[in-house]
Amino acid sequence: MSALFGRSRSVLSRLVGALVVVLGVVTLTFFLARVVSPDPTNLYVSPQADQATRDQVRAMMGLDKPVLEQYVTYLGQLVRGDLGTSFSTGQPVRDDLLSRLPATLELATYSLIIGTLVGVVVGIVGAVRRGGILDHTGRFVTVAGLALPQFFVGLMLLWIFFVVLGIAPGPVGRLPVGLVDPPQTTGFVVIDALLSGQWAVAGAALQQLALPLITLAFAIFAPIARTVRTAMLEALDADYVRTATAMGLPQRTIHYRYALKNVLLPVLTMLAGVIGFAFSGAVLVEGVFAWPGIGQYALDAIQQSDFAAIQGFVLYAAVLYVVVYLLLDLLYARVDPRVRL
Numbered sequence: 371m372s373a374l375f376g377r378s379r380s381v382l383s384r385l386v387g388a389l390v391v392v393l394g395v396v397t398l399t400f401f402l403a404r405v406v407s408p409d410p411t412n413l414y415v416s417p418q419a420d421q422a423t424r425d426q427v428r429a430m431m432g433l434d435k436p437v438l439e440q441y442v443t444y445l446g447q448l449v450r451g452d453l454g455t456s457f458s459t460g461q462p463v464r465d466d467l468l469s470r471l472p473a474t475l476e477l478a479t480y481s482l483i484i485g486t487l488v489g490v491v492v493g494i495v496g497a498v499r500r501g502g503i504l505d506h507t508g509r510f511v512t513v514a515g516l517a518l519p520q521f522f523v524g525l526m527l528l529w530i531f532f533v534v535l536g537i538a539p540g541p542v543g544r545l546p547v548g549l550v551d552p553p554q555t556t557g558f559v560v561i562d563a564l565l566s567g568q569w570a571v572a573g574a575a576l577q578q579l580a581l582p583l584i585t586l587a588f589a590i591f592a593p594i595a596r597t598v599r600t601a602m603l604e605a606l607d608a609d610y611v612r613t614a615t616a617m618g619l620p621q622r623t624i625h626y627r628y629a630l631k632n633v634l635l636p637v638l639t640m641l642a643g644v645i646g647f648a649f650s651g652a653v654l655v656e657g658v659f660a661w662p663g664i665g666q667y668a669l670d671a672i673q674q675s676d677f678a679a680i681q682g683f684v685l686y687a688a689v690l691y692v693v694v695y696l697l698l699d700l701l702y703a704r705v706d707p708r709v710r711l
Contacts, residue, residue, distance in 0.1 A: 384699060388692040395688040396448070396681070400441055403677050431457060431677075444681070453685065454678030458670065463682035467664060472557030473544055474656070474663030478648035479558075480583050485590030486641065492591070493598025494633075497606060498625055508595060515592025524585040524658035531581065539577050541659040546574050582659040586652050590644050597640040598633055605629035635702070642698040646691040 411427045428434045432443070447454060453463035492512070496505040531538035539546055544559050552563040552571055560579065563572035605611060606629050614624045656665035664683060671679030 381700075384696060388696055391692055392685070392688050396445075396685055397441070399681050399684040400444060401437070403675075403680050404437060406675075448685075453682040456671070456679045456682075457676045458674045458679065463678050466667060466679065467682055467686060470662060470664050470667050472554075473661060474649065474652075474665065476544075476558040476560070477579065477582055477586060477656070477661060477663060478652065480579070481586035481590055481652075482645065482648050484583070485587035486594055486644075488587070489591040489594030490598050490637070492595040494602055494625075494630070496595070496599045497602030500603065508599070512592050512595045512599075515588050516596065519654070520585060520589050520652065521654040521658050523588055524582070524655055527581045527585060528658070538581055539574075541581075541661075542578070543660055543662050544575060544578055545571065546578065549574055582655055582661050585658070586648065586655045589652070589655075590648060593640055593644065594637065597636050601633040601636045602629060605632040608632070638698060638701060642694050646687070646694050649690055 411424055411431065411433070425434065432440060435443070444454070451464070453467070455461065456463050456466055459466055492508040496508040499505050528538070528541060532540060545551065549571055551559060552566045552568050555562050555565050559575040560572050563569070563575055606625075608629075611624055611629055614628060615621075653665035653668055655661070656663045657669045660666065664686065667679065668683040670676070671683065
């Protein structure tokens with residue numbers, strides 16, 4: 371009973387800490403947005419407009435009140451689940467985010483699966499074949515993935531495959547101009563098109579998805595491959611592996627039954643950050659490919675000083691990261707008995 375009570379108290383303390391983190395992020399974002407762009411009405415009012423018109427627009431935006439009063443009002447809205455109304459779209463921010471979420475989920479899910487699988491395989495092969503041609507090749511590609519900015523990789527892929535070779539479609543979103551979205555079942559255009567038997571739409575959606583998927587998967591692959599290789603090398607140099615080798619156990623058994631177990635925890639740690647990065651929109655990737663997801667929404671909001679939209683995106687990203695790391699803590703306790711909540 372005492373152990374159960376202690377575990378519940380530990381989980382509760384983590385939840386309280388998570389709420390404090392989210393509140394801190396919300397507060398910082400609220401005030402920073404107003405410091406960087408103290409009067410966004412300039413973007414929505416003609417330069418020839420008189421002061422009365424400007425004051426009216428400021429009042430409509432809720433910017434005529436003192437900043438602290440705006441902050442308290444905003445917190446009250448958040449408690450009610452109201453993220454405010456976007457200045458630029460005129461729609462509730464919550465509705466804007468929900469409408470764009472499927473595009474981000476589709477891109478992030480596929481990229482996570484491919485990037486993680488390739489990263490784990492490259493990391494393991496590099497460690498097992500240490501110093502060989504496969505190891506050197508994997509390390510070179512990994513360093514490139516860590517060093518090159520996402521927008522640069524995306525632009526290079528567009529230049530090579532769209533401009534030079536002409537084999538990739540232009541960056542116009544999830545479907546080419548003229549095609550209609552299939553009936554929504556999962557929110558993933560490719561899957562929905564397949565479920566409805568629209569093979570041409572599914573093929574076109576895959577073509578549109580290919581380059582942004584490769585770009586984001588490349589950014590995900592690199593840190594995972596490096597983490598797996600480093601952890602695997604440490605495991606292979608451990609005393610228990612040397613003992614197993616001296617006992618004549620097959621190398622495959624040593625590598626994949628014993629050494630690989632010790633790679634799991636560092637990979638989980640890295641994966642938590644990668645998941646947050648991918649599902650928070652991978653802003654630059656969506657911007658380069660005009661992908662209509664949450665990241666593109668955030669870029670548009672920043673360009674237009676749309677306070678409510680910026681705050682809504684940051685809140686979404688903060689909650690996502692906090693939830694992922696909370697789940698990671700729980701998973702740690704399941705994977706490693708030495709870890710206690």
